[in-house]
Amino acid sequence: MLRRYLSREIEEWIRGGLLDAGQGAALLRDHDRRHTGLNLSSVLAVLAAVLFGAAVIALVAANWELIARPLRVAMILVFIIGGLSGATFAVLRNAHWIAEALLVFTLLCFGAGVALVGQMYHLSGDEAAFMLSWTIGALVVSVTYSSPMAAISAGLLALGYLFTVSDGLGIFSSWHGPDLAGYIVALVVTAAVGVAAWRSRSVMAGHLGAVMLLCAVVWIAEEATELNPSYLLAAIGAVAFAAGSLMPLQSDAPFSRHGTLSAYGAVLLLGGLGMVQADAEITSLPGIMAFAALVLGTSVGVLVVAGGENRLIRRFAYFAFSCETIYIVGETLGSLLGSAGFLFFGGLVLAAMAYAMMRLEKRFKKEGVQT
Amino acid sequence: MRALGQLLRREIHPVLALLLAGCVLIGLPGWMILDRAAILRNGxxxxxxxxxxxxxxxxxxxxxxxxxxxxxxxxxxxxxxxxxxxxxxxxxxxxxxxxxxxxxxxxxxxxxxxxxxxxxxxxxxxxxxxxxxxxxxxxxxxxxxxxxxxxxxxxxxxxxxxxxxxxxxxxxxxxxxxxxxxxxxxxxxxxxxxxxxxxxxx
Structure with a gap:
């Protein structure tokens, strides 16, 4: 995706005389040399590993009596040791994608092994413990091998664990009651996913860790406090956005200005405000207008502060702005006018919005040229 | 902050990684089996x-x-x-x-x-x-x-x-x-x- 974009841009630069043809090719070659990451063969290797692992899981699930239970356990253990040894060998030989594929296979076999124990001894009601064991296995593999695929697996499994242990973050269950040990385990697992992501330099695992942290916070807020999670998310978003976009940054700060932290902040702030609005059931017209003004103002504010630098923030702010506008148009005009009038006014409002956004875009472009 | 980040990223030798991960991945199911078998035997x-x-x-x-x-x-x-x-x-x-x-x-x-x-x-x-x-x-x-x-x-x-x-x-x-x-x-x-x-x- 990025390579296609880059080669198109380079072609454009060559045509515009900004680059020589030879230079363009050299730049692309350099890009290819440094980003060999996700080539087809490595993707296929990981997919093959997933299929082999799934086959092992299916074999366990069949509970086939022809293979005696100790033999099944031994088989799984041999797979785990074989997978780990192979991965070690591959790392020593610098074949990192083979190592990644073997580690994914090992982790699937480990999950099958834990499931097999549950099957052998007819355990029930242990879904959370099962997910936790599997997550711990993935975390250990990721941390010891600095493996990005294992870190991503650990993030996904950790999310699975969190949803199992919290009964869907406590939002869908009628049950309210503090479970201190559960919260501590969830937060420790979240921190471990963060460490695994950091060690393996996996951006995807980092995002999974961030999502896990937010989910854990929502769960704890929902169950253990009187706080409304929507307010909390909006507040976290405001703080994150302020930290990412407004605070003076030190030179060795771990995040960049208007970067990922700001993007998380913007999405949480606007999303949280939307949820508050949906929750609050404001009925008076002035109340609705005041809240809508807050949301619109916030999205414009986010846009002005960070929209020029960060495409994701810009798009999300537009999206929030549009949703909110359509919402107030629906709430206010729909009741006063017939449907034809409503559609007409809707069109007018959208046209006005498009005009306003064009002006904003132009402003960003001008600023871009000046700097 | 930076020093801690670098410390957390220190690579483990692959053979040591094999030993550590192997202990956990084998030990966890093994411990579960022994725990359950003990209940069957002595319960x-x-x-x-x-x-x-x-x-x-x-x-x-x-x-x-x-x-x-x-x-x-x-x-x-x-x-x-x-x-x-x-x-x-x-x-x-x-x-x-x-x-x-x-x-x-x-x-x-x-x-x-x-x-x-x-x-x-x-x-x-x-x-x-x-x-x-x-x-x-x-x-x-x-x-x-x-x-x-x-x-x-x-x-x-x-x-x-x-x-x-x-x-x-x-x-x-x-x-x-x-x-x-x-x-x-x-x-x-x-x-x-x-x-x-x-x-x-x-």
């Missing part, structure tokens, strides 16, 4: 009447779901002693003994670990259950819905039917072994008192 045995139904688990295959007439729903009036101080997940203890027909009977339910074991009594600990205080009443009203981690019996693919058929005539019983710590482990599933599957230790 005290008690028999319950049960009623199974037949669903499927993605990772572990076919199983029959077991409900125990005596212990899955326990009369709140059997509750003895101190009540939980707060709403929240609690693990309750059942005091069991053999009834006249050889099946297990609940004698008492309590929050605290029972002491002074009378001859023939077995203590069984429930999984965390949802405890909410109903109003201001100090007594436990109604039924307590409990589980013990013995509510599933995994069978080879497609073989749940025999147990299912016997369920309809209320002929299925399950022998459960219970460790000193109150953990339960299915030992045998029986139809008309005859073992259908005997569980080997490993």
């Amino acid at each position: 005290a045995e008690i028999v319950f009447k049960t009623a199974p139904v037949d669903p499927r688990d993605l990772m572990r295959g076919d199983y029959v779901r077991l409900r125990y007439e005596e212990i899955s729903n326990v009369d709140g009036s059997l509750f003895k002693g101190e009540l939980p101080a707060h709403d929240g997940p609690v693990r309750l203890w059942l005091t069991l003994h053999d009834g006249e027909d050889g099946l297990g009977v609940v004698k008492a339910v309590s929050l605290n670990t029972p002491v002074n074991r009378a001859p023939g009594e077995i203590f069984l600990r429930s999984n965390p259950t949802r405890w909410t205080r109903s109003g201001s009443s100090e007594a436990v009203a109604g039924q307590l819905s409990l589980s013990f981690g013995i509510e599933r019996y995994y069978v080879p693919e497609g073989e749940g039917l025999e147990i299912e058929a016997a369920r309809n005539q209320q002929r299925t019983t399950v022998a459960v072994r219970i460790s000193d710590k109150g953990d339960a482990q299915i030992a045998r599933i029986m139809i008309d008192g005859k073992a259908l599957y005997e569980e080997p230790l490993y």
Whole structure:
């Protein structure tokens, strides 16, 4: 995706005389040399590993009596040791994608092994413990091998664990009651996913860790406090956005200005405000207008502060702005006018919005040229 | 901050990684197996009447779901002693003994670990259950819905039917072994008192 974009841009630069043809090719070659990451063969290797692992899981699930239970356990253990040894060998030989594929296979076999124990001894009601064991296995593999695929697996499994242990973050269950040990385990697992992501330099695992942290916070807020999670998310978003976009940054700060932290902040702030609005059931017209003004103002504010630098923030702010506008148009005009009038006014409002956004875009472009 | 970041990123030698990860990935299931086998070997045995139904688990295959007439729903009036101080997940203890027909009977339910074991009594600990205080009443009203981690019996693919058929005539019983710590482990599933599957230790 990025390579296609880059080669198109380079072609454009060559045509515009900004680059020589030879230079363009050299730049692309350099890009290819440094980003060999996700080539087809490595993707296929990981997919093959997933299929082999799934086959092992299916074999366990069949509970086939022809293979005696100790033999099944031994088989799984041999797979785990074989997978780990192979991965070690591959790392020593610098074949990192083979190592990644073997580690994914090992982790699937480990999950099958834990499931097999549950099957052998007819355990029930242990879904959370099962997910936790599997997550711990993935975390250990990721941390010891600095493996990005294992870190991503650990993030996904950790999310699975969190949803199992919290009964869907406590939002869908009628049950309210503090479970201190559960919260501590969830937060420790979240921190471990963060460490695994950091060690393996996996951006995807980092995002999974961030999502896990937010989910854990929502769960704890929902169950253990009187706080409304929507307010909390909006507040976290405001703080994150302020930290990412407004605070003076030190030179060795771990995040960049208007970067990922700001993007998380913007999405949480606007999303949280939307949820508050949906929750609050404001009925008076002035109340609705005041809240809508807050949301619109916030999205414009986010846009002005960070929209020029960060495409994701810009798009999300537009999206929030549009949703909110359509919402107030629906709430206010729909009741006063017939449907034809409503559609007409809707069109007018959208046209006005498009005009306003064009002006904003132009402003960003001008600023871009000046700097 | 930066130093900590670099420290966290220090690579482990692959062979050391193999040893560490291998210990955990082998040790965890191994420990679970030994733990369970110990209950089967040393636990005290008690028999319950049960009623199974037949669903499927993605990772572990076919199983029959077991409900125990005596212990899955326990009369709140059997509750003895101190009540939980707060709403929240609690693990309750059942005091069991053999009834006249050889099946297990609940004698008492309590929050605290029972002491002074009378001859023939077995203590069984429930999984965390949802405890909410109903109003201001100090007594436990109604039924307590409990589980013990013995509510599933995994069978080879497609073989749940025999147990299912016997369920309809209320002929299925399950022998459960219970460790000193109150953990339960299915030992045998029986139809008309005859073992259908005997569980080997490993």
